[in-house]
Amino acid sequence: MSSPSPASDRVALIGCGALSTDIAEICEQRGWAVDHFPLPPLLHNSPKEIAPRVEALILELMATHERIAIAYADCGTYGALDEVCLRYGVERLGGDHCYDLYAGADVIADLSRQEPGTYFLTDFLVLGFDRLVWRELGLDRHPDLRDDYFRHYRRVVWLASRDTPDMRRAAERAAGRIELPLVVRELARTGEEGQAPFAQSLAVLLAGPLPQRTDPHEGTPAGASQITSHVMEADRNRSFQPASGQPETSS
Known part of the structure; x- marks a missing residue:
């Protein structure tokens, strides 16, 4: 009997909490084994905080995961998030904001x-x-x-x-x-393979051989994904506060 893949074999996906539902749906539809670490959507009200928060989480996850990816667009960081990605050799979603991702x-x-x-x-x-x-x-x-x-x-x-x-x-x-x-x-439903822009963007971000969910009793890929969401306790109940005018949400 085989055991589930250790965390180091799984992809750590750092992303905006506003994308969590769609990320889970896509990963389940495609059977990807992903550890999801959502940051609070509230950060979009203070975009200068996004890059430092992402960097801190990258440093933490480097000890446990070989692959790390960032489920954010630029999201008002004006290149600061790209600098973090370049520094640690990780990729982020394309686009300027979440609307690009969805439509x-x-x-x-x-x-x-x-x-x-x-x-x-x-x-x-x-x-x-x-x-x-x-x-x-x-x-x-x-x-x-x-x-x-x-x-x-x-x-x-x-x-x-x-x-x-x-x-x-x-x-x-x-x-x-x-x-x-x-x-x-x-728009095309997020979970419709090959159709929704966000699903396509996430597939590009996670390109390459991805670990599949393993049935611990059979040792063979199961029908659904094994996505684990890790929500920081301090962020669990924090809501997104949009800035004046057009709010940016999901990355």
């Missing part, structure tokens, strides 16, 4: 050219809009601040990976809260 950089650029005043929402922001945007911006206490944050926006574009009736109602409610019309841009 593709060309699509985001085109939507922004069509209407520069576009406020993007991902599924993550739709689900947590009240907590992550409305309350964190203080609009629940001071609704008169709406124009201070959103006067330059003309529409909300929801980058919909999961366009269900419940999600659509949540997106409509979010757009209504900030008094903007909603445009739904349907």
Whole structure:
């Protein structure tokens, strides 16, 4: 009887917590054995902290993992994250921000050219809009601040990976809260192999032979992935606080 692969044989994936659900779905769909170390989405409110936090985690994981990858785009670090990646010989996801990851950089650029005043929402922001945007911006206490944050926006574009009736109602409610019309841009489901941009980007990041989940009783690859998520206790309950104007979420 064989035992599961030791941690050193697995890929350590450091990423934004806003991407956690999609990372888990992709890894499960492809059967990858990955140890996922999510950092809080809150860091996007202080992007200067992203590179140092990633570097500290790289240094910690070098003792236990042979392969480390970074599930962040640049995310407002203006090259600082790239410097960290270069220093330690690790790769990150491409793109400037999470919207590029989900829809593709060309699509985001085109939507922004069509209407520069576009406020993007991902599924993550739709689900947590009240907590992550409305309350964190203080609009629940001071609704008169709406124009201070959103006067330059003309529409909300929801980058919909999961366009269900419940999600659509949540997106409509979010757009209504900030008094903007909603445009739904349907994307390929994250878990659809070879289709969704984020799935493609993650596959490129993790290119090469990846350890597969092993059934400890049979010693053969099992049907589902073995993804382990390690959430730092101090970050477990911290919510993302968007900066003024357009929030950046998922990397």
